[in-house]
Amino acid sequence: MELTPMMQQYLAAKEQHPDDILFFRLGDFYEMFFDDARLVSKELGLTLTSRSGNKDKTPMCGVPYHAAETYINKLVGRGYKVAIAEQIGDPKAKGLTKREIIKIITPGTVLSESALKDAQNNYIALVYEKQEDIVLAGADISTGECFYGMYRGGNRVQMLLDELYRLAMPELLVVGSLSFLPALRDFTNLRLPGCSYTNIDEISSHVDDRIVQHFDASMRPQSQEAKEAVATLLDYLHDTVMTDLTHLNRLTYLDASENLVVDTYTLRNLEITRNLRDGGKKNTLLDVLDFTETAMGSRLLKKWLEYPLLDVLAINRRLDAVEELTKNFALREGLRKDCQEIHDFERLLTRIEVGTANARDLIALKISLKCLPGLRTHLKEVKSLMLSQCQKRIQSFDELVDLLTRSIVDEPGISLRDGGIIKNGYNEELDEYRRVAHDSKTMLQEMEEREREATGIKSLKIGYNKVFGYYIEVRHSGTNLVPERYIRKQTLANAERYITEELKAFETKILGAHEKIVAIEYNLFTEIREQIKQSLAAIQSTAHEIAVVDVLASLAEAASNGNYVRPRMTTDGEISIKDGRHPLVERILTRDLFVPNDARLNHEDCEIMLITGPNMAGKSTYMRQVALLTLMAQIGSFVPAREAAISPVDRIFTRIGASDDLVSGQSTFMVEMNEVAQILKYATRNSLVILDEIGRGTSTFDGMSIARSVIEYMEQKIHAKTLFATHYHELTDLEDDKIRNYCVAVKERGTQVAFLRRIVPGAADKSYGIHVARLAGLPKAVTRRAEEILSELENGSGESVRGAEKQNIEGKTPASEMEKQPGDMMPSLFASSLSETLLSLDVMTMTPIEAMNELYKLQAQAKREAGQG
Incomplete structure (x- = not known):
């Protein structure tokens, strides 16, 4: 061809x-x-x-x-x-x-404003394996972030996968051959289906040069493997974006030892930043807490939720700031109002850096920079350390504001090549050409009048078209008056068109002026953009501090709106919550009153809460609630409770619900066992473990045996603070000095059953599954027959494992058995908040009307909690 x-x-x-x-x-x-x-x-x-x-x-x-x-x-x-x-x-x-x-x-390097979501980072990640080490390098070129993490030991692949799930990157670079590539592909196919792969054959050939080019000495990795991974990622970014990337100047190390580890299962099960329905933000903890006013703040809040803190001092610094903003409404409102005018600094700066910013971006930058003095003024009188540090680190950029005010028009067009973006008075040469262009109509009219007088042709007129440019048009009736200096250009049906030397010179000057105006404006714009780039690092730093202020104000707003309290951070290993509420369920529950519950977990007398009770009664909500409140406390947030004292946990493990994993060919039960295996392998004494209905995916006796064995292993080997919900009532005989039975309070009146959603000490002796089936709308014939079968089974010869001898995990019988209380172990429903209120009343000094008022309030509260209010 x-x-x-x-x-x-x-x-x-x-x-x-x-x-x-x-x-x-x-x-x-x-x-x-x-x-x-x-x-x-x-x-x-x-x-x-x-x-x-x-x-x-x-x-x-x-x-x-x-x-x-x-x-x-x-x-x-x-x-x-x-x-x-x-x-x-x-x-x-x-x-x-x-x-x-x-x-x-590429998916990981796109910079188009319309392709990026304000509240989400657009990460690109690289995975590199060298001997026994796995290195992860990542960046978001739209915000200037760059980071790396290193994973060693038997759990290194799972730790990498958990990190990738948090990043949710659209593009993954794989260097060379990975020993765990099949597992990596299976994971991304299941959890990150939109992620595209790019294979890179070799590491960077100039590792040290790339690292030195981008990062100060204090940020450079010590590990050679980490340097190789980061440099290879930077090479790829330079080869694709093909422009200056000096805004990638902050390199951070993902240090798992500083954060509460939130793995993939926990992020999904607790719906912290992504919901289970479509992976979106709606109906998540992030959605509940996000009152941020800037895109930067929203992204940072998401990061705080995915990387909670471990250090009590660091947590308290955040809590001090949130408390100050919660108590000071005027300060909080002032800061939030300032933040409303601030655009997405980080992405604005990136577009300026890579040369894609237009004049509207510079106006957005000017508006944002003008807010900084007011923000600093509002922060001037703060008392908390974190807010005062933000005040010191936020800089004002008065010279840049002045430059942008003098140079860029307030409402510029989108295209830089159309002109009209530079103000009059900013540049003398530009003003001169604009005068020429502006006066062209007047000059043409004057020339037309002169030619009419000079030639005596009254119908003479000067026109313009794109083909011939400017011309003098004379009707045929007047051609005998045309002077010799006129040069014929075109003949029409009723007229002739001419040009003159003067008209040609005018045309050159006018058309040249328009082209010159556009060229000068573009050059001036690029000069202004270069001046801004000189302050890029300082503005980036200020942008981060603004995001911190925005997040703290957001948490304070959430606390104020939701009536949250400050948790007391301790180091004694105990989690104690009084009248805790699920932050999300509480918000979306409109028809019913949310019933608060207490929780107390420690290593002395309640290491494992064994929770029994029917479906739909609130066991899962309760357990999620304890986990979410613990996590909220560790990001520095207030919590929905009457009182809370929380000792930080190193990990939160959850095994809640399961579905068939069709991608990898695993059944519900296999998925469940995989999750339990992960927990038993990596949970520590300082972890919080949520286990919901272990063993229900197999036969009754198999499941019950597994559940019992897991509880014993948790108690005797791991000692993690554990919430264990089960339908196997036979497991309640495990109660001892570390395992405590709790159940969901139920009120029965004949065949009517009311779930009171109150978690109380004691063991449930029924599952009420048939009642739930009836509520779900099963045919009456089915539920009646189910009751008959249940009665036969309960009166039959099937033996319960309730009385089975409790075995130690090593097979030894414990030294002592805790004495069980006969009969119903469920105490009064009013054993928590109502009892405290009753005990605080001084009945002997109350007047009759005061006593009646108090009694009315208590009765109303009791009705609400019983579901009758």
């Missing part, structure tokens, strides 16, 4: 990037050919054509240059990479226009 020079140019560019979709600039369109054209036409629904005159009918499709961003975003969003081949030479020049690939847009 004989190829034109242009097609040869296309194929040469495509050969450099065979795996990318090549957008090849031809005039006002980006064109694609061959397989790229077929792929894009299918993905975007474009018409597939061929070049006119092409005998071989080369497949072709294209998109308009001005609308290309929308099409590119769609392709990148589906995991494709797009290489942009732009016209570099003068398109008006003779011969083939020179074209070069100026950037490659």
Whole structure:
């Protein structure tokens, strides 16, 4: 096939990037050919054509240059990479226009504002394995973040997978061959289905140079493996973005020892930042706490929730700040109002750095910078250490504000090539050309009048079109008066058109002025952009402090709106919560009153809470509630409770619910056992473990045996603070000095059953499954027959394992058995908040009317908690 020079140019560019979709600039369109054209036409629904005159009918499709961003975003969003081949030479020049690939847009390097979500980071991650070490390097080039983590030991693959789930990156780079690649692909296919893979054969060939180029000595990794991973990631970013990336100047180490570890299962089960329904933010803990006013603050709050703190001092510093803002309404409102005017600094700065910022971005920067003095003023009188540090670190940029105020018009257009972005009075040369352009109409009118007088042709007029430029038009009736200095240009049906030397000079001056105006404005804009880049690092630092203030104010707003209290952070290993409430369920519960509950876990007399009770009674909600309140406390948030004293935990493990894992061919029970295995392997004395209905995916006796064995192992080997919910009432005989029975209070009146949703000491002796089935709408014949079968089973010869001898995990019988109380172990429903209120009353000094009022209040509260209010 004989190829034109242009097609040869296309194929040469495509050969450099065979795996990318090549957008090849031809005039006002980006064109694609061959397989790229077929792929894009299918993905975007474009018409597939061929070049006119092409005998071989080369497949072709294209998109308009001005609308290309929308099409590119769609392709990148589906995991494709797009290489942009732009016209570099003068398109008006003779011969083939020179074209070069100026950037490659990938899912992890996209910078288009319309493709990025304000409240979410757009991470790109790299995984590198060297001997027994796994290194993770990552970045978000839209915000300037860069980080790395190292994983060793038997749990290294799972720790990596947990981190990748938190990052939720759209693009993953894999260096060389990984020993665990099948497990990695299975995980991303199941948990991160939108993630695209890029294989990199070798590490960077100039590791030290890349690290030194981007990071100060204090940030550089000590490990050679970490340096290699970070440098290889930076190489990839430079090769794709193809512009200056000096804004990637902060490198942080993901140190698991400083944070409460929240693994994949816990993030999903507790719906901390993503819900189980569609992976979105709605109906998550993040949704409950997010009152941030800036995109930076929203992203930081998400990060705090995914990386809670362990250090009590650090937690208390956050709590001090939240408490100050909770108590000082005026301060909180002032800060939140200041933040409302602040745009997304981090992404604005990135667009300025990589050269994609337009004039509107600079106006957004100016508006944001103008808010900083007011923000600093509001923070001037704060008492808490964290807020006062923010006040000191937030800088004002008065010179930049002045520069942007003097230079950029208040409402500029989007395109830099259309002009109209620089203010009058900023540049003398620009003002002069603008005067020429502005006065052109007046000058033309004056010239027209002069020519009429000089020639005596009354119908003479001066016009303009794009083909001939400026011309003098004379009707045929007046051509005998045309002077010799007129040069004929065009003959029309009723007139002749001429030009003169004076008109040609005027045309050159006018048209040159318009081109010169645009060129000067563009040059001035780039100069202003370069001046801003000089302060980039300082503005980045200020942006981070603004995000911190925004998050603290958000937590204070949530605390104020939700009537949360400050948790007391302790180091005695105990979690004590009085009248705790589930932050999410409480918010979405509109028809019923949320019933608060107490919780107390420690290593002395209640290490394991063994919770029995029916379905739909609130066991899972209660356990999630304890876990969420613990996590909230460790991010520095107030908690929904009357009182809370919490000792930080190193990990929160959850085994709540399960579904078939069809991707890996695992059943519900296998998924459940995998999760339990992870818990038993990695939980410590300082962990909080949530186990819900272990063993229900197999036969009754198998499941009961596994559940009993797990409880014994937790008590005798791990000693983690544990909430264990079960339907196996036979397990309640495990109660001893560390295991305590609790159940959900139930009120029965004949066949009527009310779940009071109060967790009280004692053991349940029924599951009320048939009652729940009746509520779900099963036919009456089915539920009646179920009652008959249940009665037969209960009166039959089937033996319970309730009386089975409790075995030590080593097979030894314990030294002593705790004496059980006969009969109903459930105390009065009024054993918590109501009893405390009653005990605090001084009945002997109350008047009759005061006593009646108090009694009425107590009765109303009791009715609400019984579900009758």
